[in-house]
Amino acid sequence: MTIRDRVIAIIAEQAVLDVADVADDSTLESLGIDSLGLVESIFAIEEAFDITVPFNANDPSQGGFDLTSVSAIVAGVERLIAERPA
């Protein structure tokens, strides 16, 4: 499974959708994921990839992690994995 596939699987599970219904350009809002669902999705991503996503629910833009679309999240996860200490 690619990173993209795993991120989409996590988001699909959170949104209670089939993975086929989650597109690269989907926004979390369009998938029906609310603020609680967002925090849970980030937690699941962190656990899956052993990374720490900079995210403060008070100001989602603060940490520099782009959450505007599925593809942006995938790109952000790829970057954090690349930066992960060996």
Add this chain to the structure above:
Amino acid sequence: MRRVVITGAGTVNALATDVPGTFAAFREGRCAIGPLDIRDKDRLGVGIGAQVQGWTPEAHFNRQQIALYDRFTQFSLHAAREAITQSGLVFEDQLSLTSGVVLGTAGGGVNTWDENYRAVYEEGKNRVHPFVVPRLMNNAAASHISMEWNLRGPTFSVSTACASANHAMGLAFQMVRSGAATVMLTGGSEAMLCFGGIKAWEGLRVMSRTACRPFSLTRDGMVQGEGAGVFVFEDYDHARARGAVILAEVAGFAMTSDAGDIVMPQAAGAERAITGALRDARLNPSDVGYINAHGTGTAANDKTECAAVAHAFGAHADRLMISSTKAMHGHCIGGTGAVELLACLMALNDGVIAPTIGYEEPDPECALDVVPNVARQARVDAVLSNAFAFGGLNAVIALRRV
């Protein structure tokens, strides 16, 4: 229906271990938030909090007592001693039988849970201290106050997250007002600044890593504190008959539920609690000069709270003062409403409004007079104290000068 007055106040919080010291800190706008000094802090993402510094249990309690008292109970007992001493009450005979305790706490003996989970899970021990259960139970603090002061009437604890203390004080008020009790010791206590207590909050992603800045556009979350506030709520006639010094009248109380979301607050529920407290106190909105806000410094609370106040007070919302003292003593969770009621007593008795420190930039969604950064002299005759908990539970208390 009887009138209810406050005849004693006590506290332990990160600003001071008594009421005069806390008032002095409020006047100065002092911040007690700093780097956390706890075990395993290197594994926490959140590195700041408002800890009670230099607390030495041995200075206040003997060895057998310390074996039974979690930190939240120690804070409660210390605050109760200050409050009862100020009130001058001695609980004997009939007064003992008709006086009780209702205290709020969200987590109870969190340090006791934390230390003993660590012992059995991390250190692999198979034996724990015999008093783990009586230390950690939420009613431990209320029970120990009742034992120390011979309070034999209604005694229990209330746990409604960040509204625990306000719910407790609201119930104490109702019990004295109805005649179910002559005197109630009431307030709240919390001590969850330990690894597990902070880690749990960290998971929610609402904690600031820098500072608590209520109502400021630059706010980025809450900062945890710890401490207790305990008050003597007394039947007015009883207090008058013995010539007690009256700090304030507890004029009204209301509680509501949003019935909406487990963490996101809703303005309508908060507004109903505010208007309900005014109605219960027979106050007009224009009578209120000051509100001690819940003001956590999160994006969600502060704008929702301001919307609720603006709607509840209409045009008067622009004339009243509203401040959050959490930027000074941190969010004391289940004890916070009790620590914050002190700012209401200071406003009524000393004519000094505690400031909202850490304020940097106006937020159009929080466009009220939040008394930024510097305390203010002002005479106020009636005040409110707001508490809004996770779970959508709102509890608002109204006080007035007697």
